[in-house]
Amino acid sequence: MDVQNLTAEDAKAEHDRLVETIKAHDVAYYAEDAPAVSDAEYDRQRQDLLALEARFPELITADSPSQSVGVTPAKGFGKVRHKVPMLSLDNAFSSDDLREFEGRIRRFLGLDATEDVSFFAEPKIDGLSASLRYENGKFQQGATRGDGQEGEDITANLRSVTDLPLELSGAKTKVPDVFEIRGEVYMSKSDFLALNTAQAEAGGKIFANPRNAAAGSLRQLDYEITKSRKLRFFAYAWGEVSGLPGVTQSEVLTVFKDWGFSVNPLSKVCTNMEEAIDAYRKIEELRASLDYDIDGVVFKVNRLDWQERLGFVSRSPRWAIAHKFPAEQATTLVEDIEIQVGRTGALTPVARLLPVTVGGVVVSNATLHNEDEIKRKDVRKGDTVVIQRAGDVIPQVVEVVLDKRPDDSVPYDFPKTCPICGSHAVKEINESTGKEDAVRRCTGGLICRAQAVERLKHFVSRNAFDIEGLGTKLIETFYEDDLIKSPADIFTLEKCDAAPGNLQRIKNREGFGEKATRNLFDAIDDRREISLDRFIYALGIRHIGQGNARLLAKNYLSFANLRERLSEMGDASGEAYSELLNIDGIGAAVADAVTEFFHEERNQDMLDDLLREITIVDFELPAQDSAVAGKTVVFTGTLELMSRQEMKAKAESLGAKVSGSISAKTDYLVAGANAGSKLKKAADLGVSVLTEQEWLDLIGG
Template identity: 80%
Template sequence: MADLKNMTSEEAKEVHLTLVDTIRKHDESYYREDDPAIPDAEYDELRKQLLELEARFPELVTPDSPSQSLGVAPAKGFGKVKHKVSMLSLDNAFSNDELREFEGRIRRFLGLGPAEEVAFFAEPKIDGLSASLRYKKGRFIQGATRGDGQVGEDITANLRGVTDLPLEFAGAKAPPPDLFEIRGEVYMSKADFLELNKAQAESGGKIFANPRNAAAGSLRQLDHSITASRKLRFFAYAWGEASSVPGQTQAEVLAAFKNWGFSVNPLSEVCANMEEAIDAYRKIEELRAELDYDIDGVVFKVNRLEWQSRLGFVSRSPRWAIAHKFPAERATTIIEDIEIQVGRTGALTPVARLHPVTVGGVVVSNATLHNEDEIIRKDIRIGDTVVVQRAGDVIPQVVEVNLEKRPKDSAPYEFPTRCPICGSHAVKEVNETTGKEDAVRRCTGGLICRAQAVERLKHFISRNALDIEGLGAKLIESFYQDGLIKTPADIFTLEKRDAEPGNLQRIKNREGFGEKATRNLFDAIDDKREVPLDRFVYALGIRHIGQGNARLLARNYLSFDKLRSSLSDTSDNAGDAYAELLDIDGIGAAVADAVTEFFREDRNQEMLDDLLAEVTVTDFDPPAQDSAVAGKTVVFTGTLELMTRQEMKAKAEGLGAKVSGSISAKTDYLVAGANAGSKLKKAKDLDVTVLNEQEWLDLIGN
């Protein structure tokens, strides 16, 4: 990634978009297909780059970013299970300093003094498949995968075959809770993995790359007898919905799990403070090679459940837990070629094709070079011997060039000034504010560029958008090339056009199709003629609008008609409609500008007219909240003393309230702390209900 300190906001937007697209593709491979295209360490490196970029440019932090969302929707081969309590992922740390900063964030959020100790529960991070197990009065009744964190796959029958998963609580000193949801990791031991692959080779079956893939593939078998034959195991480490919780700390609850008959990792321990937690990490890292199961780091959780409750969650992860991943691994190889990929915004992204090299037991053959300026800054050339690193996220990165081994006939890489897809000029725009050229070179071909049009269509049918079963990226490319699908609306008129008399391109006659496959495709398309508002907004591919921001817009506008009419009326980023958009907490100027520009464009309006003639966008149905402030708009101002502002805001949003940054006639409550200023005066002028901190806490039942 280019130097963050010297990166312009426009450059950051392009790098962010590339990272987001790449991470989403790898999420699909990991969560849906159980066949990650890259090792976890590489995936972690991409995610780390994303977080660093968003820290430097906070306007890029949107609820739809992979930093705020998780996983993919469940596959259709299983029933669906809606998690009563979301199954979230964890933020990552890669150094001791990042762990100390994590502790600092906890202290600031809770308002703790330096003398108060924060104890952590440390446990190995198992490299397996997350599962949630539902028990009623101590009896196992249902099991599910994580899925997208909100909805998972029903794998109840398969989980019954997991070796050390109790079907009934055992050894409990007191009656079990009426309802308790155990969460943990299904994994396969290294010995059982080797035995399975040996048997697979002898029978001509699939050879698994590693124990994690083997465990995930085995657990998601439609034939649960196959799962039962594969010696899967389970470590319990968390819980979801529960009628009661057997303890006041993480350690006490895990002790109850063990008493109930669950396997709890024996290396787990309570650390009195962060320095002890860092020591625990070192001890577990030293034992890593000796363990009969794979781990890729150590998880630290605030031990006190009361503090966990107060800290709460962000959209993707809990504030009270973090995973310290094991360090990156490096290797030396040669750049055999540099290829240019064109994204759906026309950005030209260079990718280094490497002589395959093993990094930490995984073969890598490509690395991202990010943009033209990054190539120039590092003076990267074809034929160079380079050090590559994989750590954390998706694609490996080139760390440095070995100039001593550079070929004598080496020449600087000349970045193309024409699009390799359509031949149009590829230019760098000049930032009007700074006067500097953008780092990203873009194709000017627009709609005539196949890469941009095809990538937009791929996004439209992707898993987190319309999710049309059987209509994947390769089929979109093929249909686009043959003129069958050029716009989103064409997807929904495909069957009608296919049946026209004299049509010589019948889909049933295409390679890989037939009557049944064609019927299945048309049925899958028809199944998506009714689309939830948040998915539809995300599918449109508006710049900066990912899943999180799409959900944010849906929650505030509730219907597409209202969203469209409101944002179509904005003029030069001014007026009440634009101000209302900016009032949404989490929507900054960059996002607001992108959304309003999309709806002001006549070609986009024509596309929407055609598309809405074929599909129905269902209104957003907010989750039911048993709260006095659900659906209300609240503003916080002044110096808050009973809770930090961050904690107040998180609590309000968790109860279904909308937190705004400014006062308007639509504001329901202003919570005013000490030294409240102009917002308090405006609230009184508009007759908005003003509450002090204690009145607000009484209202929400805290």
């Protein structure tokens, strides 16, 4: 994707598409243990997203997959809140990407070219991430990554994993009182083949690959099933600790070995980036000969004090990166092109393929993204195409094999009306640029069955109300039968079902009965109370995903306050609109979408009906032992004691809100050299102005 030639509107449309697609892929991978495609294509999608956000930084929101990791934990296991988040890693796809990674580190830390930066290189194991908590040297609790903040309690199952000591007794190093070991649970290739052979003989499930087998085995509710399968563990990181037994990554992992953990033998310290690049090449050469799957190499800054200074962005550490191996591809036939309509009205073309196996997974669908993408690649029915798997639920068409195109081939004619409701499908015009959006959208709104159904599916989805048993098929059926037409109908379903004279009781439907019906009603009742951030996300407002929903909840604290402020919002010059835009991470597109939602009368009616049935729990800011927790700070001018990026990161880690503009609600302006107009505005508004040193003194250095 050539982001340099995209208009702002085209970039926004492509960003919207990537956000929705990647989120669906995250659910398939993290929650369902059933990715339909390889990690390489998934990484390509993320790379496209990051390239867009680098070229158009105004698109970055807390909702973007670049700012989040994983998905909400599934049911069936208890929940474990990670005291130190389990984050994902940014990706590199070339040696130049690795060199740029080193450059970012140098710029952030203010290092000159003469200072060496050493890296710890280790194979990236293709398994299931787990965190193991030890107290006084004894294994107490184990958890999956989950959404990075909260995972599943799999303590019992982890006790059966090879390479996982139940008690630590280092011969050389004392074990701290509290230590969370993190690493990857995996299944060796030889054990995987043996498992599938046994499964086939017994008529059981055949696993697609060792990663799926490991994940499926570890997340069994029946401990005996997990115990019967040979799972292994490589340790490579840590979470909450009461002390660290080393000052570098390599020193700590050496201690892990002393405590009885398996540390990958191919791991090594590289004294500079060129050595690191060479390590990648050597590990890639060994890949096929290993008895376990790897999909790349991870590089971490070796010095722990530098890791601490570098800190984290929302979904990944600044001090680590994964260099993935190249994507797998295959050639197949486009049997048809169909249009799917999403909850925001976007018409998305999908290629129906002659099924083909790519890297051990059968692929029968591929995304064609949008109308412009079909034209650019000139994909047609009957074409032979190269497809590429990479972590998306639907893989991507890379290119058309033109010399195999049929003689009677004709270009695809993208529909100008919605295939579901018949409404006009248009490309919106950006008022500021006068150019068309890349995505064509149905104008039917709530009269469009596809949009209405997709919004209801979103409302009950895992990261929203998470109503067990009320899945995709049931939503579609209940919508068609006029049982659920709006979110409030979900919570009045039992009352309507029991109404006198109702001859279509749910218990009499095929697949139900007394017990199943009772379970459904109980599951709905269990979700009559919901946190503010999940509720905002459930509303399905365009551009509002989990990250932005949490951002709004964090700043408005209660739904009553949020609704009041946004419902009364005037034009872009009003105070309420400026207040919304001043939230770090909220841009004009998000602000406009939120404003439009709360100004729509039908949405207000929907909210009134819904609020009679549910309770929304106010957002509580986490306690921070910091002088700046909850304060709003703006940085301006040339900062000399610390890079602006590091200064901002430190402020946010202490609970402060970082804004890009001065307002009456700003608590501090930290002014470096050549501060300019923000300094004058701060003086006019009576905002406290601090020098860099005064700010550092305030936050304790």
